[in-house]
Amino acid sequence: MTATAPAPPVAQGDAPKPALLELRAIDVFYGRIQALRSVSLDVADGEIVALIGSNGAGKTTTLHTISGLIHPSRGEIYLRGQRINTLGAERIARLGVGHSPEGRRLFQRMTVRENLEMGAYARRDREGMRDDYERVYTLFPRLRERHSQLAGSLSGGEQQMVAIGRALMSAPSVLLLDEPSLGLAPVLVDVIFEVIREINAKGTTILLIEQNARLALKNANRAYVLETGSISLSGPAEELLNSPAVQRAYLGV
Amino acid sequence: MTDLAVRSPVALLRRVTQPARSMGRRVEGRSVYLILTLTAAGLVLLGWFLPWFVGPFTAGTGFSPQDVVSSAPTGFATVLVYVMGASALIVVLSPLAELVARLRKMTLGVRVDQVRAIAGAAGLVAAVLVYVLVGVIREEPAFGVLSSTTITNSAVWLTMYGFGVALFAYGAKGLVLTRPNLAFAIAALPFGALLPLMFHQAPDFLLWAASSLAIYTLLALGLNVVVGFAGLLDLGYAAFFAIGAYACASLSSPIHGIHLPLWVLIFLGAAIAAIFGALLGAPTLRLRGDYLAIVTLGFGEIIPDLATNNVFNLTGGPNGLPGIDQPKIGPVDFGTSPQWYYWSIVAVTLISVLLLRNLQRARVGRAWVALREDEVAAAATGINTTTTKLLAFAIGASVSGLAGAFYGSMLTAISPDAFQFQVSIAVLSIIVLGGIGNITGVILGSFVLTFVIFWALPHAHEWSATFAHNFNVSAVGNINFPQYTYIIYGAALILMMLLRPGGLLPSRARRIELQTGVESESLAAVQGRA
Structure with a gap:
């Protein structure tokens, strides 16, 4: 496995690209309760795609389904044309899906450095890993200062940096970010999103969940709106930002 | 420290046993240092007094270095026994001195460890010489009818080992603090390997x-x-x-x-x-x-x-x-x-x-x-x-x-x-x-639990009976220790959880969990x- 080669950032309005990640009519059940209803979405190479929606709409479930923590009862998921929805989470992670889960879920009693090492658990290429540590520490200079500190003792913002860094350490081709702004001070939110754009500019595709719809739409190329388990709207982020329906429901205008 | 007198013994114990606030190897090193200190004192004490407790009724009180001191002291061996006695006092009392100093927030001088290491070395040399004398020059008058097949042999071995541990713990304190696992292995491995030699006159004990x-x-x-x-x-x-x-x-x-x-x-x-x-x-x-x-x-x-x-x-x-x-x-x-x-x-x-x-x-x-x-x-x-x-x-x-x-x-x-x-x-x-x-901690735990709970408690009855016989304290001889085994066992576990919830040598993860909660x-x- 090698680190993803830097690809040029995608400008809005480009011709449709072949989908890197594609969900086709996904149904997910928790016991008898249906959480996702025929969710279809696609993420092209080099994009930032946002998935917005209110509490309980199924955003986190969608990400869990993509990374194989939950298996859909109907529908298919493709990564670069390969069907992955029947694979286990560890295989999907190795195929290049980096997941920074909801609530950060750090290994609290490991140091920052050890958390990053766990992110690279599936990798064997020492050189590429060394470059990626450097890359994460360059993106988040704070983490370099705190590399021997325990993850559980960091502030919320620093923990979010570790969570993103850990997901990056697997050299993913697509990075799933679950509520990166959750519980952070506004200043830190700006820092985190700046880094997210930077990661994307260096060639990593990003699928992002946010409750803060305005923030998500301002930073994404395209977006999907999830409502009680199904996609109600989709389109270029700018378009959704100006759409009256989205403004009413999610932007409080 | 005016409140020292009113503080409960449990609180005192907690203060001494609680790991320091800072994390990392140093804490574990302190634990190992404390454990080695107590082990040295315990073994020296056990070696000194073992003959009184384990000596069979019919054979009298057995031999202890103490007997040599209290009986008419003459000859070279007696000098050795005095050296052993002085070293033993230092090894046994120094943890107490350290405890008092810590409670009073005083620091003992740097030389203290040197003194204790020298005491350990002197005691070890004296004990080895005594052992050699027992084996080679049995005619040495101060030793009476001593022979190497009695319990005395084990007592001398335990004494020697105790002094050895003291020498190591105080002499190589830096190593103990920075490489606690290695230090523990150096201290415990010879004991584990030599146990059959120390107690070769007691096949039951060996099988146990x-x-x-x-x-x-x-x-x-x-x-x-x-x-x-x-x-x-x-x-x-x-x-x-x-x-x-x-x-x-x-x-x-x-x-x-x-x-x-x-x-x-x-x-x-x-x-x-x-x-x-x-x-x-x-x-x-x-x-x-x-x-x-x-x-x-x-x-x-x-x-x-x-x-x-x-x-x-x-x-x-x-x-x-x-x-x-x-x-x-x-x-x-x-x-x-x-x-x-x-x-x-x-x-x-x-x-x-x-x-x-x-x-x-x-x-x-x-x-x-x-x-x-x-x-x-x-x-x-x-x-x-x-x-x-x-x-x-x-x-x-x-x-x-x-x-x-x-x-x-x-x-x-x-x-x-x-x-x-x-x-x-x-x-x-x-x-x-x-x-x-923590592997080191688990090994230590099995030493402590099997020795204290499964060996010392079942045998405590015999020991207390011998003690009662030798000192004419009949009340001690009538305690039925086996009956209380599980009470003592349970009480020990409860105390442990209250005082040191991470165990004798907590793993790093456990220590942190107890401090921050995860x-x-x-x-x-x-x-x-x-």
Whole structure:
């Protein structure tokens, strides 16, 4: 496995690209309760795609389904044309899906450095890993200062940096970010999103969940709106930002 | 320090035993330093007074260095005994001095450690000379009718070892603080290896030491993989011990006419136990914490019951399997010289420790920690949670298979009684006492628990009777110690949890958890199945 080669950032309005990640009519059940209803979405190479929606709409479930923590009862998921929805989470992670889960879920009693090492658990290429540590520490200079500190003792913002860094350490081709702004001070939110754009500019595709719809739409190329388990709207982020329906429901205008 | 007098003894004890606030190796180093200090004092005291307690009634009070001092002191040996006495006082009293100094927030000078190290060295030299004199110049008048086959021998060995530990702990304090595990190994390994020589006049004790100390150490090391490394609470661990023991007993006894040598059996026993470990692990993969504990508890009850009911005519029912082979290698017959069992098990334990340490530091060790910390995040970083958990169960069980192979051969017969719930609990107590997840701590825990609870308490009756006889205090002689074994055992565990919840030598993770508190959700919960 090698680190993803830097690809040029995608400008809005480009011709449709072949989908890197594609969900086709996904149904997910928790016991008898249906959480996702025929969710279809696609993420092209080099994009930032946002998935917005209110509490309980199924955003986190969608990400869990993509990374194989939950298996859909109907529908298919493709990564670069390969069907992955029947694979286990560890295989999907190795195929290049980096997941920074909801609530950060750090290994609290490991140091920052050890958390990053766990992110690279599936990798064997020492050189590429060394470059990626450097890359994460360059993106988040704070983490370099705190590399021997325990993850559980960091502030919320620093923990979010570790969570993103850990997901990056697997050299993913697509990075799933679950509520990166959750519980952070506004200043830190700006820092985190700046880094997210930077990661994307260096060639990593990003699928992002946010409750803060305005923030998500301002930073994404395209977006999907999830409502009680199904996609109600989709389109270029700018378009959704100006759409009256989205403004009413999610932007409080 | 005016409130010192009103402070309860428990509070005092807590203050002394609590780990410092800062984290890292230094804390563990301090624990090991404290433990070595107490061990040195304890061994010297035990060596000095052992003859009074263990000496048989009929042979009088036995010999103690104390006797030499109190009787008419003459000759070279007497000088040695005085040197030993002075050194012993320093070694025994210095921890107390340190305690007082710490409570009064004073620092003892740098020279203090040098003085104590010199005391240790002087005591060691004197004790060695005494031992040589006992063996070579038996006519030395100060020693009377001493002979090397009495309990005195053990007393001198213990004294020597105590002085040695003091010399090491105080002389190499820097090493103890920075490399606690290495320091512990240097201090404990010779004791583990020399035990049969120290007590060669007591074959019963040796057999006991081999069966309890060494086997419980092996069992605790195995359970530590499951509970400590991977964080899966297993209350039925004795089941794997039983499976290993029964499998090996069936293959080396007249029951089926199969007589495999012990060296083949330990591998077979380990393999069979590992298979059953994975078999039990498979249905419990989605379970954690309390739920997993209950399932394993059930498994731990089923296996001895199957053995009692003579399932498939394999287990011999309630009477178990008799006539298990005892190995012979050349002139060495394990049946008549139990020290060879002891040494074999110590060797196997050492190898297991090295292998388990490597596993802990290898990829799978990190995967176990990640699994224990956060199952969902572990799965998302590419760890195969299924195989990682099964591997923990299998490896943990395989170590108990090793113990099972030795156990049957040593006792020549096994029965379901030996694998009941109490065994699982005793092994769990050992790792909780020693420090969950820390191999050094687990070894220490098995030393302490098996010596104090399974050996000292059952023998306390004889000792107190001898003491009462020698000093004419009849009240002491009438205490029925065995009756109180489980009370003392339970009280010790409760005190331990209150004073040092991480165990004697807490693992780093455990220490941090106790200080900050960490919560973790299961993968099944995220999947909506739990």
